[in-house]
Amino acid sequence: MKSPNMETFKQQKVEDFYDIGEELGSGQFAMVKKCREKSTGLEYAAKFIKKRQSRASRRGVCREEIQREVSILRQLLHPNVITLHDVFENRTDVVLILELVSGGELFDFLAQKESLSEEEATSFIKQILEGVNYLHAKKIAHFDLKSTSR
Template sequence: MAVFKPENVEDFYEIGDVLGSGHFGQVRKVRELATGTYWAGKFLKIRKNSCSRLGLERSCVEREVEVLQTVQHPNIVALKDVFESRAELVLILEIVTGGELFDFIAEKENLLESEAIEFMKQILEGLGFLHSKNIAHFDLKPENIMLSDKLSPNPNIKLIDFGLAHRFHQGEEFRSTSGTPQYIGLAGVEFGGS
């Protein structure tokens, strides 16, 4: 079960610049007051009532948090903390500063075969770990494959954005039409397990 701290996030973190934004919130650079460590704060607007169209349903964020609490892996962004206020939830995540893998590749004049192999290996290791936990990402796209640090000679891949992720249970059938419009299709999966 997802645990949300009722304390004010600003009592623990200094809120910094916007790193990115989406339909229901934004990601900001935050600095932990106790340690000085930088993290990414994902600030998500929550619906005030079931009739509202503004914000996310709390259950969607709970599902994302539960997935992230389950998956600690070098190729998956880490969740540190979750704070809850009346209007929003704040996920404190590992900061990923290397940008999108797609942009990194586009900026290079040529990508060595050994580099492509290493990137694919890391992506597949992250996905394999998710699947070993019966979790499907359901929003894997170039924007959600990041580099932990662009300046490193051997950048580490990080899979991010688990807002559409789903944990499967034995015999469950799942159908969804949600996702990024450019990549969307009807996803139907049945988990049989072994």
């Protein structure tokens, strides 16, 4: 039984609204794929989070933790923090439709460059610190910080 303050996500099939494409990355309980919204043609990232099927199970993420992530993401609006576009749910997954950041990982960008100008380094550090400062001002700590070369 769902608690009264637990939000319901869209129960329609995400595939009815988005064309799902290539895998961008994966973790223990989630996979991220590129997707394209059918009605607009805009590209996003679809994060498929495996739901824990029972309290006793260790596989998947409990619904309350997913709800917390969605609740936090819905509060955020900053150019250096990804935005949440939509949320779907089926029997096994919750699918977050997120802003697609296509510049690639900053680490990979830096590894390919022979040198980085002071201006480039300053720009990257400034973007990261502005995003983290915004989160901290909202009393949000980020435990999986990623930076991209937008």
